[in-house]
Amino acid sequence: MSTTLYKVLQKKKKNILEYWMSLQLSDDGLREDLITNEDLRVQSEELVNALIANLSEASSLDLQAESWDPVIEILGGISITRARQGFSPRETGNFIFTLKESILQVLNEEIKGQPEVLFEESRKINRLMDNLSVITFETFIKGREEVILRQTDEISEISTPVIRVWDGILALPIIGTLDSSRTQVVMESLLQEIVETGSGIAILDISGVPAVDSLVAQHLIKTVSATRLMGAECIISGIRPEIAQTVVHLGIDLSNIITKASLASALAYAFRTLRLEVRKSNIVAPKN
Amino acid sequence: MDRIPILRMGSFLLVTIQVDLYDRLALTLEADLVQMVNKTQARGVLIDISAVSIVDSFMGRIIGNIASMSKILDAETVVVGMQPAVAITLIELGLPLKGVHTALDVEKGMRLLTEMIGTEQPEESEDDDYITD
Numbered sequence: 001m002s003t004t005l006y007k008v009l010q011k012k013k014k015n016i017l018e019y020w021m022s023l024q025l026s027d028d029g030l031r032e033d034l035i036t037n038e039d040l041r042v043q044s045e046e047l048v049n050a051l052i053a054n055l056s057e058a059s060s061l062d063l064q065a066e067s068w069d070p071v072i073e074i075l076g077g078i079s080i081t082r083a084r085q086g087f088s089p090r091e092t093g094n095f096i097f098t099l100k101e102s103i104l105q106v107l108n109e110e111i112k113g114q115p116e117v118l119f120e121e122s123r124k125i126n127r128l129m130d131n132l133s134v135i136t137f138e139t140f141i142k143g144r145e146e147v148i149l150r151q152t153d154e155i156s157e158i159s160t161p162v163i164r165v166w167d168g169i170l171a172l173p174i175i176g177t178l179d180s181s182r183t184q185v186v187m188e189s190l191l192q193e194i195v196e197t198g199s200g201i202a203i204l205d206i207s208g209v210p211a212v213d214s215l216v217a218q219h220l221i222k223t224v225s226a227t228r229l230m231g232a233e234c235i236i237s238g239i240r241p242e243i244a245q246t247v248v249h250l251g252i253d254l255s256n257i258i259t260k261a262s263l264a265s266a267l268a269y270a271f272r273t274l275r276l277e278v279r280k281s282n283i284v285a286p287k288n
Numbered sequence: 289m290d291r292i293p294i295l296r297m298g299s300f301l302l303v304t305i306q307v308d309l310y311d312r313l314a315l316t317l318e319a320d321l322v323q324m325v326n327k328t329q330a331r332g333v334l335i336d337i338s339a340v341s342i343v344d345s346f347m348g349r350i351i352g353n354i355a356s357m358s359k360i361l362d363a364e365t366v367v368v369g370m371q372p373a374v375a376i377t378l379i380e381l382g383l384p385l386k387g388v389h390t391a392l393d394v395e396k397g398m399r400l401l402t403e404m405i406g407t408e409q410p411e412e413s414e415d416d417d418y419i420t421d
Contacts, residue, residue, distance in 0.1 A: 184376075187372075187376055188372060188376065191372030191375055191376065192372050194372075194392070195371070195372060195392075198392055198393065199392075200392060200396070222379050222380075225379050225384040226372075226375040226376055226378075226379045227375075228384070228390060229367075229370050229374075229375040229378055229379070229384070229385060229390055230370050230372065230375050230390065230392065231367075231368060231369070231370065231390035231391035231392040231393075231396065231397070232392060
């Protein structure tokens, strides 16, 4: 590491930060709704300080070296936070690119007279900053993936509630597309609940399923067959006219499955099967 | 050799599988059960598999076979107490056990058999339930 570069940067640390801040603040992609200018300044200052302090200590610009760990850690932290806050890749990228821009600008001002030195130092800075950008992106994408994974888990957990509508009758409203992994979750929770409550009838309400193709139908048939094996009866309700059309056009045979148009009619069927009766009472219910 | 006991309850046969079935045990059960159906002129067979936690395609087939054989001998088969994991496995193996009746527990299975065959709940028969040896 040449001392020239370090000295210049150390001396001009403040200038770099100021220039960088002005670049960031004038950028079109500035997200004042996601991060305040003060926070942005704190983040930037922390990164510049760590970067320049490290340039003095580090004998090499090799990012694999241990001495670079603190810088990478700060950068990774900023990047992951941005991913979670919902910054776009371009905005996150600009964060690090404007830093490069400002360092190069300062270098240019300082070593104007020596084109060869300037070229050499600029190349070094370029290489270093490019590596740092790659790290920023890797952590940014990792952060985004974590967010997506967490959401997927949450959705599959929220969307499979098994409701006990009556003694011996369970209802399971399915909302969203059924894929193999979700069918598995749906099936498991339904069967588990059947064992726990000893319910003889399960109603699978698919009014929240946007479309039924042959795969979804196959998953439904699987669930129904599994409940039958357990010794319970499974009714599919909430089949919309369009879905009925698709099912018939696709040639899917649902004739072995009890299907009802609405949850209400499925419930009525379940009551009949359990020999229960719902009647209007002549006694006036007391008002609370 | 181990055998699964087959109990007679009036015109029904009751089989409770308390161990995980291995292939030979299942084959023996199949043979014994068909013999018993024939011997006792049973009208219904109730198989309780609530303690079975593992099945494979062979086991699934054996259960299906028992049902079909009993059907030929004019007896209905009810399988009761299947564990969720077992049910899912059988479905994934493509064995929906068509022709086998199912119920949640022994009590409901008995009621189902009685309804299907139309006989009254069997009275205490004079001869004891007997076990194959």
